[in-house]
Structures are given as structure tokens and as C-alpha cells.
Amino acid sequence: MAIRRGRGVAAINYPTGMNLGGDPTQALVHSTPTGNFMVTLSSVDLGQGMKQIMAQICAETIGVPTDRVIIDTADTDTGPHCMGTFASRGTHRAGNAVIQAAKEARQVMLEVAAEELEVNASDLETDGQGNILVKGAPQKSISIFDVALSAHFKRGRSISGRGMFLIPRSYPEKETGAMKPSTCYAHACTVAEVEVDDETGEVTVLTVKNVFEIGRALNPKMVEQQLVGGSWMGISHALYETTEPYYPNRDYGGTDFNQYLMPGPGDLAKTEIIVLERPSADGPFGAKGPGEMCANPQIPAVANAVFDAVGVRIDTLPITPERIMRALKAQAAG
Amino acid sequence: MAKVPVQFTLNGSEKAEFVDSGTTLLHALRDKIGDTSPKGGCHQGTCGACSVIIDGELRLSCLTLAETCNGADIRTTSGLAEAGVLHPLQRAFLDAFATQCGFCTPGMIMAAKVLLDHTANPSREEVVEALSGNICRCTGYEPIIQAVLTAARANSQNAA
Numbered sequence: 001m002a003i004r005r006g007r008g009v010a011a012i013n014y015p016t017g018m019n020l021g022g023d024p025t026q027a028l029v030h031s032t033p034t035g036n037f038m039v040t041l042s043s044v045d046l047g048q049g050m051k052q053i054m055a056q057i058c059a060e061t062i063g064v065p066t067d068r069v070i071i072d073t074a075d076t077d078t079g080p081h082c083m084g085t086f087a088s089r090g091t092h093r094a095g096n097a098v099i100q101a102a103k104e105a106r107q108v109m110l111e112v113a114a115e116e117l118e119v120n121a122s123d124l125e126t127d128g129q130g131n132i133l134v135k136g137a138p139q140k141s142i143s144i145f146d147v148a149l150s151a152h153f154k155r156g157r158s159i160s161g162r163g164m165f166l167i168p169r170s171y172p173e174k175e176t177g178a179m180k181p182s183t184c185y186a187h188a189c190t191v192a193e194v195e196v197d198d199e200t201g202e203v204t205v206l207t208v209k210n211v212f213e214i215g216r217a218l219n220p221k222m223v224e225q226q227l228v229g230g231s232w233m234g235i236s237h238a239l240y241e242t243t244e245p246y247y248p249n250r251d252y253g254g255t256d257f258n259q260y261l262m263p264g265p266g267d268l269a270k271t272e273i274i275v276l277e278r279p280s281a282d283g284p285f286g287a288k289g290p291g292e293m294c295a296n297p298q299i300p301a302v303a304n305a306v307f308d309a310v311g312v313r314i315d316t317l318p319i320t321p322e323r324i325m326r327a328l329k330a331q332a333a334g
Numbered sequence: 335m336a337k338v339p340v341q342f343t344l345n346g347s348e349k350a351e352f353v354d355s356g357t358t359l360l361h362a363l364r365d366k367i368g369d370t371s372p373k374g375g376c377h378q379g380t381c382g383a384c385s386v387i388i389d390g391e392l393r394l395s396c397l398t399l400a401e402t403c404n405g406a407d408i409r410t411t412s413g414l415a416e417a418g419v420l421h422p423l424q425r426a427f428l429d430a431f432a433t434q435c436g437f438c439t440p441g442m443i444m445a446a447k448v449l450l451d452h453t454a455n456p457s458r459e460e461v462v463e464a465l466s467g468n469i470c471r472c473t474g475y476e477p478i479i480q481a482v483l484t485a486a487r488a489n490s491q492n493a494a
Contacts, residue, residue: 046435047433047434047435047436047472048434049434221431222431224431225431225434225473225477226434228473228474228476228477229434229472229473229474230474231474232473232474232475232476233471233474256376256378257375257376257378257380257381258376258378258380262469262471264465264466264468264469264475265461265462265465265466265468265470265475265478265479266462266463266466268474268475268476271474271476
């Protein structure tokens with residue numbers, strides 16, 4: 001009887017978004033009279049930071065500071081259509097819709113500025129600080145504040161834009177069954193090191209090393225935050241969490257939070273995160289969906305590490321001490 | 335049933351309410367007084383989201399009856415900022431990206447505050463122990479642990 005050490009590796013592809021009946025998100029952008037930009041969405045910020053990312057995307061596209069953008073989300077009665085925040089689709093789908101809407105709004109903004117400055121709109125550029133300048137003659141400029149006032153009170157224009165992003169439904173080919181369930185995949189690889197007590201079946205995860213390929217990190221600190229949390233959640237799924245410990249038998253299933261096992265701050269593995277950026281062809285500024293992907297590879301990596309440690313394949317989650325002890329017993333019985 | 339009068343100090347202000355006997359402090363704070371910073375996660379004392387400070391001690395407001403709090407000094411996260419300036423713990427949680435959905439955050443900050451009130455320079459193990467009654471779904475805890483350690487360092491530098 002001993003503590004045995006093992007190492008496991010796993011790699012995954014993870015689709016961004018879904019493809020059941022087509023996957024649309026729409027967005028509307030309009031300026032306030034003082035040149036702030038309002039983005040209206042039905043998409044929901046669950047805490048992953050969608051509002052921040054959409055503000056960055058809109059600001060970057062229009063050419064204004066991020067704090068000039070206001071994001072209004074999550075009223076599906078009144079907002080433009082969104083399928084929702086799930087399937088790691090929020091940044092990719094809503095981001096593309098916001099880019100399209102913001103481009104249209106930017107064009108109107110430049111047209112109004114062109115009238116004010118008596119130049120062609122195509123000769124104008126933004127400085128990212130709230131001003132519109134004549135290319136090559138930056139002393140000739142107008143603030144976006146003044147452009148918005150002019151549009152609203154003088155020229156009767158609405159500085160606004162409509163955005164739409166749709167991944168159309170992909171039907172399987174009749175002969176082969178081949179289809180294109182997703183246009184965009186994120187990738188991850190995890191190496192987990194564990195100790196398994198072959199007397200008690202207890203697993204301790206010592207280290208988790210993750211590499212995530214996520215297209216482009218639009219907000220690197222928020223991406224890191226999500227990946228660190230996701231890696232922990234993957235370990236939690238691998239070893240702890242279930243409502244159905246003897247599925248499909250309901251016996252001994254938890255009935256409330258008191259009986260739902262989740263690791264606490266004392267159960268952390270040493271975690272390492274590396275981010276790779278390979279911009280996606282159809283993502284907003286190359287982004288992919290890292291949300292759910294980041295909590296997946298730890299699970300097979302831990303299962304493989306347990307196999308490496310004690311030679312038993314656990315194919316049902318979570319990998320509990322009981323499952324390991326039963327497998328070791330079966331292994332010993334040959 | 336007759337209502338029970340309750341009087342206590344909340345973040346330095348006198349509060350008086352009539353509550354049904356058996357009302358939890360969490361319910362009284364959120365639904366009677368309107369301080370929604372303590373969160374109702376499990377209502378069973380398991381998750382720590384409802385943590386508040388009563389007479390200097392960390393308490394679960396979902397398991398505390400309001401009527402037992404007469405004369406108590408109660409502190410919640412909503413009372414931490416002073417004149418619009420965030421408490422060092424709040425600042426550290428923001429800077430460390432230690433909050434995502436935010437539901438556990440007020441409870442985490444209360445637990446961390448009691449720790450730092452008693453232990454100015456806690457070790458990592460002491461931080462983990464202090465937070466062990468609080469569950470977080472999003473962050474994987476590490477950013478929270480780092481935020482508490484950062485706030486402790488900031489406090490001791492200010493004191494020095």
C-alpha cells in the first residue's frame with residue numbers, strides 16, 4: 001500500500017457557438033446627443049465580462065475611448081434578437097454583430113463631421129480620444145461631442161447602426177452525414193500530475209499545466225481570470241461534483257447544497273496557464289470562445305493521470321475514492 | 335403573530351425594525367432594511383455568501399435570527415467604502431480580478447476583513463483557512479487569495 005504518483009495529458013477542440021437552427025445575434029448602436037455610444041443587446045453578462053468586451057469592441061470600431069460606450073444588455077422583450085449567452089458564443093457572435101453596427105454608426109458620424117468640416121468623409125480619421133481629424137491635416141478637427149450635437153440639433157441625422165451576425169444552419173449531407181457544426185474552434189491541452197492513495201482511493205491533484213489557444217485575447221486579464229477559474233472547475237468536475245453519484249440510480253444523490261461537494265480554497269492544485277493566440281478567421285478581432293472550453297481538458301487529463309498512477313481506467317465521473325477502490329479490487333481479482 | 339422589535343447598528347447607523355419572530359438577519363437586512371450586499375446563496379450556512387460581521391466576529395446572517403441582534407454592531411460590505419473611497423480589500427479584489435459573477439464577493443470580503451482585523455500579516459495558509467467557509471463558483475479561489483494577501487501588504491505598509 002502506497003501513495004502512487006501519475007501524470008496524464010489530454011487535448012481538446014471546442015466549438016464556439018452552436019448550430020441547431022441557425023445561430024444569430026443582432027446589435028444596435030446609437031449615439032446620445034453628447035456623443036456617447038449606446039450598444040443595445042439581448043445578450044447577457046453572466047460575470048464573464050461581456051459588457052466590458054462589447055464596450056471595447058464598439059469603442060475600437062468607432063474610434064472612441066472605451067468609457068464613451070454604454071452597454072445595455074439582457075432585455076429580450078425590447079432588445080435586438082440574441083440566442084443567448086451559452087455555448088461559449090457571446091464574444092464571437094455578439095462581438096461580430098457589434099462590429100457591424102458600430103461600422104455603420106461610424107460612417108454616419110464621419111458623414112456629419114465631413115459636413116461640419118467641409119471635407120470628404122473618406123478624408124477623415126478618428127484619434128481614439130474622442131476627436132475626428134482630417135488625414136494629413138490634424139489641425140483641422142472636430143470633437144465627437146460636437147459632431148453628435150450637430151447631428152441631433154442641426155442636421156437631423158441619427159448616428160446609429162444595425163448589426164447582425166448569423167451562422168446559418170448546417171444540414172448533414174445525405175450520403176455521408178458530413179456537416180459543419182461550427183465555424184470556429186478553440187483548443188486546449190492539459191497535463192495533470194496526481195497522487196493516488198491506493199489504500200483509500202484518495203486523489204490529490206498536485207499540478208495542472210494548461211495551454212489554451214483562444215484566437216485572440218481581447219482583454220488579457222479577463223481571459224486569464226476565466227482560464228484560471230475554468231481550470232479549477234475542470235478539476236472540480238473530475239473529482240468532486242455530482243448530483244447523481246450512482247447514476248442512473250437516484251440513491252444517495254444530494255438534495256441540497258449541503259450535500260453537493262465542491263472544492264474550497266484549501267484544495268487547489270498548483271495551476272499554470274499559457275495562452276496561445278491564433279486569430280480565428282470569422283471572430284471579432286480574431287477572438288474565439290474560451291468560456292466552456294477551458295474547463296474540459298482537465299477531466300481526461302486527471303483520468304489519465306490516475307491510470308498512470310494505479311493502472312485503473314475510471315470512465316465515470318466524478319473519479320471518487322470509491323470508484324478507484326472498486327476498480328483496484330476488480331484489477332486485483334484479475 | 336406579534337412582530338418583534340429589533341434595534342442594532344448597521345455600518346454605524348442606528349436601525350430599528352419590526353420583524354416576524356424567526357426572521358433571519360439576512361432577510362431583515364436585505365428585505366426590510368434594504369442592504370442587499372449580503373447574498374442569499376444556500377440559506378443553509380454552507381456557502382458563506384451571506385457572511386456579515388457581528389460585534390467583530392464573522393457570522394452567517396442566514397443562520398442568525400434578527401431578534402438575537404438587539405444592540406449589536408453589524409458590519410456589511412456595503413459599509414466598507416468611506417466617502418466614495420474603496421476599502422483596501424475592495425480595491426485589491428478589483429485589481430486582482432478576484433470577482434467574476436460577484437455573488438460570493440461580499441461574503442469573501444467580510445471573511446477577509448475579520449482575518450485582517452485579527453492578523454495583520456497572514457500567511458497564505460491563514461488566508462485559505464479564513465476563506466474556507468466561502469464557496470466561489472467562478473474564480474478558482476487563487477485570485478481571491480492573492481487579493482487578500484495584497485490587501486494585507488497594503489495595510490501593513492500604510493501602518494508602517
